[in-house]
Amino acid sequence: MELSAEYLREKLQRDLEAEHVVEDTTLNRCSCSFRVLVVSAKFEGKPLLQRHRLVNACLAEELPHIHAFEQKTLTPDQWARERQK
Amino acid sequence: MAAGAAEAAVAAVEEVGSAGQFEELLRLKAKSLLVVHFWAPWAPQCAQMNEVMAELAKELPQVSFVKLEAEGVPEVSEKYEISSVPTFLFFKNSQKIDRLDGAHAPELTKKVQRHASSGSFLPSANEHLKEDLNLRLKKLTHAAPCMLFMKGTPQEPRCGFSKQMVEILHKHNIQFSSFDIFSDEEVRQGLKAYSSWPTYPQLYVSGELIGGLDIIKELEASEELDTICPKAPKLEERLKVLTNKASVMLFMKGNKQEAKCGFSKQILEILNSTGVEYETFDILEDEEELKENGELLPILRGEN
Numbered sequence: 001m002e003l004s005a006e007y008l009r010e011k012l013q014r015d016l017e018a019e020h021v022v023e024d025t026t027l028n029r030c031s032c033s034f035r036v037l038v039v040s041a042k043f044e045g046k047p048l049l050q051r052h053r054l055v056n057a058c059l060a061e062e063l064p065h066i067h068a069f070e071q072k073t074l075t076p077d078q079w080a081r082e083r084q085k
Numbered sequence: 086m087a088a089g090a091a092e093a094a095v096a097a098v099e100e101v102g103s104a105g106q107f108e109e110l111l112r113l114k115a116k117s118l119l120v121v122h123f124w125a126p127w128a129p130q131c132a133q134m135n136e137v138m139a140e141l142a143k144e145l146p147q148v149s150f151v152k153l154e155a156e157g158v159p160e161v162s163e164k165y166e167i168s169s170v171p172t173f174l175f176f177k178n179s180q181k182i183d184r185l186d187g188a189h190a191p192e193l194t195k196k197v198q199r200h201a202s203s204g205s206f207l208p209s210a211n212e213h214l215k216e217d218l219n220l221r222l223k224k225l226t227h228a229a230p231c232m233l234f235m236k237g238t239p240q241e242p243r244c245g246f247s248k249q250m251v252e253i254l255h256k257h258n259i260q261f262s263s264f265d266i267f268s269d270e271e272v273r274q275g276l277k278a279y280s281s282w283p284t285y286p287q288l289y290v291s292g293e294l295i296g297g298l299d300i301i302k303e304l305e306a307s308e309e310l311d312t313i314c315p316k317a318p319k320l321e322e323r324l325k326v327l328t329n330k331a332s333v334m335l336f337m338k339g340n341k342q343e344a345k346c347g348f349s350k351q352i353l354e355i356l357n358s359t360g361v362e363y364e365t366f367d368i369l370e371d372e373e374e375l376k377e378n379g380e381l382l383p384i385l386r387g388e389n
Contacts, residue, residue: 052299063284069284070298072303
């Protein structure tokens, strides 16, 4: 079972056709925690719960092994706006 | 077979020697958990696992443990596709409910404890267990307009995420009830499947999953939290509503049907004799009222 940040990022990028997958490494709580920002057009028109479900589904195999998982989901538009702030 | 069965109840781990004996055993033990160890004399791990089983049998007398020489009773081994030893099969109501391949003592212990303590023993028990659990979860998620399933309690959270969740809810004065998922393994695992959501904390409003900490944080940032979650009315508001509930309101210990103190009882008798219509509020039911009422009483008198 691969749990490297690299592997998770790539998987998310592939399955969600993500424009951007950024892992937050500033908080190094423990080796099995993962905090990520995913930007994908697939999130358009979807409420938060549904977006998070998409991410959860993508990482269904890995999640049970990640002790602390945090995610933020944005559409490309929202991401563009955030960056302007 | 009766004498054999009686002996099985006393002996720690009985040996099953034939397919017929096995079928009989399944029928006899339908009302309890039956653990079958498929073993072989040439495999040393089996001897060790037998010791583990004997210990478990002592601890859990309501569970039946038997062993069956896999190669000695091939019809049964083939029927259950036993490919290696040791293998453990778990039966309830003559139905196989679980399986463990290999000599994993801690895993065996866990499975035995889990199956021994779970659910009812009705026919098609698995169906009923699932239904019962779903019904229970439905009730739990609807137990309050806003329900938080967390690790620990709001007073003593047992995980950073649950703690943060509680802080946000308090910060926004949101009224919620909570459930400690550490207190109930069945709910802890069941709710994850029920809502297809793998982690805790989980926040529900009107029985619907809103999400975990991440989502609540995003809702907070976008200022949608207040529209989605019910607010706890401020005490002053509550008191205003309560004191105006009827033209005559009696704040007492107990209620009209049952006074819980001498003075309250006397007041009830007096009011009843006057024929005045009035309603009551039991201050024993509400700590907040009891503590705060004294301080706010002068204010209320002023308003009235």
